[in-house]
Amino acid sequence: MTPPNDKIILTEALTKDYELGAETVHALRGVDLVVERNEYVAIMGPSGSGKSTLLNLIGCLDTPTGGRYWLNRQEVSRLDDAELARIRNREVGFVFQTFNLLPRATALHNVELPLIYAGVPAKERRERSAVALEAVGLADRMHHRPNELSGGERQRVATARALVNNPSILLADEPTGNLDSTTSAEIMGLFDELHAKGQTILLVTHERDIAAHAHRAIQLRDGRIERDERRALAEAIR
């Protein structure tokens, strides 16, 4: 079975269990999810409901315990480590709450990282990274290290890094969790722009006003999708 072209993400009864000693934690209990190209999805839910777990599975950082998952029409739920690394490299851009930049590397070098593992030659890598940094408004911060940048600037470097390899999906796990409201608004403005240019975005948040930027809101509870509402409702939350 191959999903149709416009369905970028398709999951079927996706489960994830964690063994904690003798106990099994059911982080996801069967998630069926379809995301189409250029959707802007907020994943919401109380703490521990499985939001990060779901995002990590979608981003191929982790593998499901059960169920199936197609990313861009390729079934990835049973790929090996090297193939998953390739998918993370080409298809997925990650933005984390804690930025996760290499502390000793410059902004430019941080953005180059995915291109290094994609085997892009040095010159082209630098050019593309510079363009990506310009696109997030950091042309004048390329040679700064993370500790020389503000939180908002760090998150923009991380966003440039996530996008430099032109991924099919941009995944962000509470990207504004460590930012004040002004800076949060800035980052969300950036995301809105990216969406407007055609980027598919999945965003984990527990803040309603952040989720309101999305056109679709998915509520998780106890590892299950409780609600899945399109724009109309997303606007209502606002």
Place this chain on the structure above:
Amino acid sequence: MTLRGIHEGVGIALTALRQNKIRAGLTVLGVAIGVLVVMVIAAVIQGVNDSFSEILEAAGPKTFFITRWEPGVNVQTGLEEEEPEFFRRRAFRAEFARALDRLPSVQNAYAYADLSWLQMRAEAGRNRVQIGIRAMPVAYLRSDLGEVTEGRWYTTEEDRSGRPVVVVDSSTARELFAPLPAVGRLIRIGRQAFQVIGVYDPPPNLFAAGGHFVFMPFGTAQKHIQTGSRWFTFDDFIEFYVVAEPSLRLAAAVDDVVGRMRVLRKLRPGEKDDFTILTQDLILDLWNRLTAALFAVMVALSSAGLMVGGVGVIAVMVVAVTERTREIGIRKAMGATRRDILWQFLVEAATMTGVGGVIGLVAGGAIVWALAEWTPVPASVPLWSIFAALLAAGLTGIVFGLVPALRASRLDPVAALRYE
């Protein structure tokens, strides 16, 4: 992984070196010592080998020696019941040389006596110096690497008649006569005065006679030199060297010489030889056994250094992997494969030991240079030892870094990203 990846790994490794000074320092030091030992010992062996083969070459491949000494390196404790074989072997007689010389398979046979270790006093006016006497046939100079730089060598006539003439080495000439020329002057050894007819410059070779010495014709020494010792007479020092007929096999000459020597020594059939034939093959064989022992020492010492380095590599890399767990998670999230991470840490480990290797090479090179410059030990670095040393250094990093690097490569990305 791309070249850039290696370059990056080297950069990270150099940073890590600066950040873990003690552990990394120990690692670098251990590897440096290991490499240094390989370099220096290899260079000394090489240099000594060169000297050795130079000497043997000068003597000619068809030359062999007859001595009363037993071959091999014997350690005497002084507690042996029996006296050493050497003392039970009767002295050679100089006339044997003539009998050996007449063998068809022998081109020439010469008697000589090297009394170098019986240091004797030589005087000239008020100056005196301890010298060794080397009683050599006239033909000897041809198979020696040194040369007569002032005056001349002695003649067959002087040898036959036992004329009291000597050729002194340049250091003796300086000691006794400087600033005046030595040639034409007299020196006294024991009760006899000898005329200096030439000055000999020794070759820059480890095995060339060292210290102060004089050459004199064998006939002269026979006639005029008393050892002054209760234990040894001049005859006790007589040995022979034989140049085999070049057109025949060396073994034929050796067989003939052994047969003739047994007759000359009046040995009965079944009795053991009371003389030793030292062919170049035998000498080389002894020599090789000695260098093999040196090689074993070299391997042991350098392995110890590399082990220290290896343990250091493990310590540094385990810390590096733990400290950089989050970085590993980030890299994996950005698409690094296990192989990329493995590579990164192996390059780091190899860089660290490589730095040790380069330091060891430089320090070893300096020591070798100093040895060659300021001591009689000839030393020259063989090319293979440089490659061997660097290879050993790099391999130490890779082998000992493998386990920490494997651990790093297998980290779960999600767990690594969450690591504090």
